[in-house]
Amino acid sequence: MEQASPIDVTVRTRPRRDEVRARVLAAARVVFADRGFAGASTDQVAAAAGFTKGAVYSNFGSKDELFLALMDAEGAARVAAVEQALDGTTDLPGALAVVGAELSRRNTSWQLLYLEFWQRAVRDPDVRTAFVASRRELRTRVTEVVERFLADHPVRTGWDAGSLTLVLLALTSGLALEALPDPDAVPDDVLPRVLADLLDEIP
Incomplete structure (x- = not known):
């Protein structure tokens, strides 16, 4: 059977x-x-x-909301990478090198996407509102990381954490934009060198 x-x-x-x-x-x-x-x-x-x-x-x-969520996830990943890298760093020059390496890590496809959406946000007031909120949140999170590091490793920089964060992000974005068509034009050590000069550390 x-x-x-x-x-x-x-x-x-x-x-x-x-x-x-x-x-x-x-x-x-x-x-x-x-x-x-x-x-x-x-x-x-x-x-x-x-x-x-x-x-x-x-x-x-919406598709805009989907992209903004993706942008927030990208920012959170960068912040987490910076935090992890800073865990083993105690001096300011070392911290600058770490932050510079993490924030300037090149991802051409993401940079192009970010620029495309940045243009959309600048031109569309509704999209701009959500975009600005996302960027402010990113600056807040990076500022908190910088504040914690400066609190644990006090140095006289002449810069507050918020201003330093703004400079960090602006330099990162500008150098990434410059490197898009010509990667060799932006050496890996440019960002930490510029930051070291700006901070003008006092022993």
């Missing part, structure tokens, strides 16, 4: 909301990098993540 095939009783569970969000963000990073912000669609992001477009919009209200 022929044996009946066993019944498949595998229970397929739906992915958790945080898993869906993480997969959509990961897919968005790839799709945006491949097509640019303007050329990418939420349909393409959803397909790359293995979901329908509804999964994108259940987590992000």
Whole structure:
């Protein structure tokens, strides 16, 4: 007598909301990098993540909101990398070298995406509001890192943490922009050297 095939009783569970969000963000990073912000669609992001477009919009209200979340994640990763690198640094020159290396780490596709969205934010008041809020949050987080380091390793710099953070981010952005068409034009040690001169450390 022929044996009946066993019944498949595998229970397929739906992915958790945080898993869906993480997969959509990961897919968005790839799709945006491949097509640019303007050329990418939420349909393409959803397909790359293995979901329908509804999964994108259940987590992000628009393509702009999706990109801003990606930008926040990129900023958080940079801040975390700086914090980890500073853990083993006790002197200001060493800290400058570490911060310079982390903040100026080159990622051409991300820099191009950031510039594309920056133009959109400058031209569209509604997008600008959310973009400015995101940048202010990033500056706040970096400022907190700088404040903690200066508190643990007091040096007379003549700079407050907020101003120093602004200079750090501005120099990083400017040097990254200069390096996009001509990477060899910006040596890796430029940022820490400039910061060392600006701080004018007093023993």
